[in-house]
Amino acid sequence: MKNYSIGDMAKKYGVTVATLRYYDESGLLPFVKRNAQGQRIFTDDDLGYLEVIDCLKRSAIPLKAIRQFMAWCVAGDDTLPKRHAFMIEQEAALEAKIKVLQANLAFLRWKKWYYAHANEAGTEQIFFKPGTTQVDPKWRKKYLAEHSEV
Amino acid sequence: MKNYSIGDMAKKYGVTVATLRYYDESGLLPFVKRNAQGQRIFTDDDLGYLEVIDCLKRSAIPLKAIRQFMAWCVAGDDTLPKRHAFMIEQEAALEAKIKVLQANLAFLRWKKWYYAHANEAGTEQIFFKPGTTQVDPKWRKKYLAEHSEV
DNA sequence: CCTTGACCTCAAGTATACTTGAGCACTTAT
DNA sequence: ATAAGTGCTCAAGTATACTTGAGGTCAAGG
Structure with missing residues (x-):
């Protein structure tokens, strides 16, 4: 050893x-x-x-x-149930964490698409509802339509 | 508004x-x-x-x-390229992070299986190479065989 | 022999992300 | 009109996870 x-x-x-x-x-x-x-x-x-x-x-x-x-x-072996429970807990916690990160990843990809298009247009204005800086939902729909077949 | x-x-x-x-x-x-x-x-x-x-x-x-x-x-719009680059960067970073967590999750599941069996046996000894506290590789192989068809 | 390198302890410092507390302003309901 | 509720600033405190520094031991090589 x-x-x-x-x-x-x-x-x-x-x-x-x-x-x-x-x-x-x-x-x-x-x-x-x-x-x-x-x-x-x-x-x-x-x-x-x-x-x-x-x-x-x-x-x-x-x-x-x-x-x-x-x-x-x-x-020692007396704590085996506790260690088993610990692993079950950590597995669940990690699964939850991964789910959150995957949702965040989807969001970042939408934002990446958004900035790719804004960049191409030279302005973010193309996305906004008139008189606001809020993104018109039609763009989000367009993005989802373009990326649904994946 | x-x-x-x-x-x-x-x-x-x-x-x-x-x-x-x-x-x-x-x-x-x-x-x-x-x-x-x-x-x-x-x-x-x-x-x-x-x-x-x-x-x-x-x-x-x-x-x-x-x-x-x-x-x-x-x-304003002058920073659109930087914002686009930021999203690309964060996407890559997040993908990498998720990969690490998925590997960790696989490891935790193996450990969960390990403790489930140790628990059942009442002792961790069943896993060890004689005279050590090192897990005999045959158990890892057994686990992988049981969990490969998923 | 003595310097270099790897190890040690203990205490203090740093970075990040908040949290808490003191003291004060303004609005509203009793 | 006064107390409760919400807001404000600024300063200090807390938790986590290290990092750095001072001062010292021990073994090996030139």
Whole structure:
């Protein structure tokens, strides 16, 4: 079983050693051992944990929640129901988040189309209801018609 | 054209009036006018802008970037190319973000499956390579086989 | 031997995005 | 006419997630 220094792990996960120390202090790495000199040592056994942390962090889960989960991980089999529930919860949360982002993406694409056309016309005026800066709904309909067969 | 108070908009967008004031101070709302008493007034013309801000905020775009975009919006037709480029950029960024989250979701689902089975067995040990706490790759393969026909 | 490099702790600083509080103005209902 | 409700500014406080700096240990190479 190979050992890894904090510097190795920092490179592997694309963070600074300061960040890893901060994670450790924050309770995200309750599994790290120390050598005789007090230096952190990571092992192959830890790589699975780090993968989970990485996933949760990229999903913008707060450190506090990750800490809780990791505490359960090192606490042993008694916490398996809690860890299972945690995954179910995070799955639902992430699905919801993705749905929101997909709606946002659709909106950005409409706006991109809008600016492409405004740009071509040289002015946004072509879209406005007379006397306002509100987009005439007919343009939105036109866009949706052009992009429905996708 | 209807007018709306800051309180109206706060309700409509599910934020506090303090947050809206903060957004205004931060340059996100360069379009808001004031009445004789110095109170902010929002109009129907502004609703389109707020929709964009809402979308960008939900996509975790920093206020700084949103401020830049809004400045271009009020600057007039000269900034149309920049606004078009902004949308193209944000679309790409959001697509990338969604891809990451979808990969994370797949990972969480595997972990959910893992904990469902560990839970059933009463122990995580069933997954480990002997003498380690590393998951034997055969389980991952089993999971993928069971979930490939989706 | 002594400098370089990687590690350590602890404390303070930074960035972002708000939130809260103090003190004041104006409108409206009792 | 006075109290409640909504609005205002400005300053300070909070939460999260790091980042930076000071000061020190230890092992290896020239």
